[in-house]
Amino acid sequence: MITQNTDSVPKTSSDPLSIALAGNPNCGKTALFNALTGGKQKVGNYPGVTVERKEGALLTRSGQKISLLDLPGTYSLDARTPDERVTRDVILGAVPDERLPQVLVAVADATNLERNLGLVLELKALGRPIVLALNMMDLARARGMEIDLSTLARELGIRVVPIVAVTREGLPVLMDAVENTLSRGQMEWVTATDSAWRTPDASEVRARFAEVDRILRLAVTRKPGPTLWTDRIDRLVLHPIAGTLFLFFVLALMFQAIFAWAGPPADAIEAGVASFGEWVGSGLTDGALRSLLVDGVISGVGSVLVFLPQILFLFLFILVLEDSGYMARAAVLMDKVMGKVGLHGRAFIPLLSSYACAIPGIMATRTIDNKRDRLTTILIAPLTTCSARLPVYTLLVAAFIPNRDLGFGLGLQGVVMFGLYVAGLLLALMVGYVLKRTAFKGQKAPLLLELPTYKLPSIRSVTIGLIERSKTFVRRAGTVILSLSVLLWFLASYPKQEDGSHSIHSSYAGQIGHALEPFIRPLGYDWRIGVALIPGFAAREVMVSALSTVYAIELSEGTPSSSEEPLLSEEQQEQKEVEALGKALAGSWSLATALSLLMWYIIAPQCISTLAVVRRETNSWRWPLVVLIYLTSLAYFASWLTYRFAVFMGWG
């Protein structure tokens, strides 16, 4: 082993080596990143793919600090998607405020060198320090493959380190090789940003792969045998009938998890928040502070935290499906169906994610490489029935739809609930259809995607993924929802009357509601609904607590004085309160108003976070404004139509 020339390696702890991982999709790059950095990662992301900047820190055996960047997977530097562009630009040093990586670690799937080495050669041609990590060596060996590593290294002209990322085999050696590459190469490359890269032409790509074939003829003495079980699974999963049934089964299981399995943990969170509010309330004297904390902060944030189990279940499914390799198959199965409305098979994943929350859904559109297709998907994602609509639907359906048994174990309320979901989906598809034939008219974007070898999802990467998702969600609950709850509480509680009492009627919220009334009167709404619509515009789920504030029913029992019925458990108490609110609504609204409001909730863009994420993903104010305006007008029109129809039917 070459002894390290420590002079040329920066040793100060404030100056870590910057290293970037690059490789084909599905080469195990993210597994390597996770294995190297463990929990020490800085990520902010949602499912689909590794897109946002993922950085981690580690120490080598010699004590060198390393800052590791996980770049999105790509087949070449010739980028077709925003992700791939990030990869290319970071590698070429073209990203402002981003350090040019001092060493590139090219990651290749050892069982698929025929294709993986294409990118390696392209990276090597940049002339920068580079090490090849030959991943999944265990699988290559198991499939009878024989690789002559020294020949491979000699012919490629770079260091080659065999590794198994999931078992951490070979990782210390890899890091030593990285350090040595840098110490041999000195620091001169670090400033070399004028890399000689340009879009290759077809003959250059042919020549590159001819070179790959030449090297493999020398270095690989036995090709890997076929992966029999991937073929066997695909025979079922891509079977015309069985495959379609399997897809429906997976979707049904997912919805079952979101709506049934998430129930008990959600109830537990709800009860926990309620008793926390009570505990805080009992320690404070009656007054503005207690009211702010209990009625504003705790009940507001709690009303959102309740969705955490649902969101985690959805992400669990998406992560497992993604990690196992099934998602790509689902996109193939759905391509024609999505194509009917002009969408790409890959739009299936973002739209599916939007059922939990439009935010991860919109972020997952980054896998769609065609800009028009991507914008169409972004514009319709807010129409799918996200989990924040659920509490509003539950409240209104329970209050206005009779619980009639339709036989076959179906209840009318359940069927109406399902209908609301279908309505959102149909509207999304209709809008997509119209957009693809008007504003985003153009060539159909191609579908070109690799079906990765099936593997058992790694518990480690799924866990890391879930922790990231919950962090992001809780952060949102802690910021956006928290400030809105406080604002709402303030608007509903002030100004106080001269005698110290106050009513919602004369509060700021009431005044806004009254001012709004002329505009929403045609939809069948009065000023009270107007009051609830305002915070609901920022986040849908706040509507329920807003309505309860307006109707003067304390949903979140936090005051010690509320001990009239001490025999009721928190859960029963909660149940009673929702029922009470439902009764109050049923007593003061007509069916027409309720239907109109449901229609409003199917369509209206009532989520500031969604608009913010559209702004970030499209990098312009234009598209969030388009979303806001088109959905609001559509919602207004559809609700008006619903109201008029319902009144005509005599339900007014």
Add this chain to the structure above:
Amino acid sequence: MNRSNGDSKLGKLPHVQLLGELRPGARGVITKVQELREATLTLRLMEMGLLEGGAFEVVHEAPFSRDPIVVRVRGSLIALRREEANSIEVVLS
């Protein structure tokens, strides 16, 4: 087609077909990748392994419409639509 008859002198000439016309089970060798309207897409097809001289096998097709198809090529499974697959000329083995 006459050319595919093994008896004539020209019989050794391979019968060229388009990848997008094939059904699952078809195997052969890619003979030509034609330039698509979108040049970078052609590059990407090649970078994903659809290159001249490479052996291929059509393994699956999606239900109902038989589109897209799944092709085994250069050690990986690639899904693509028949429309793009038609830019690839092949000879069956």
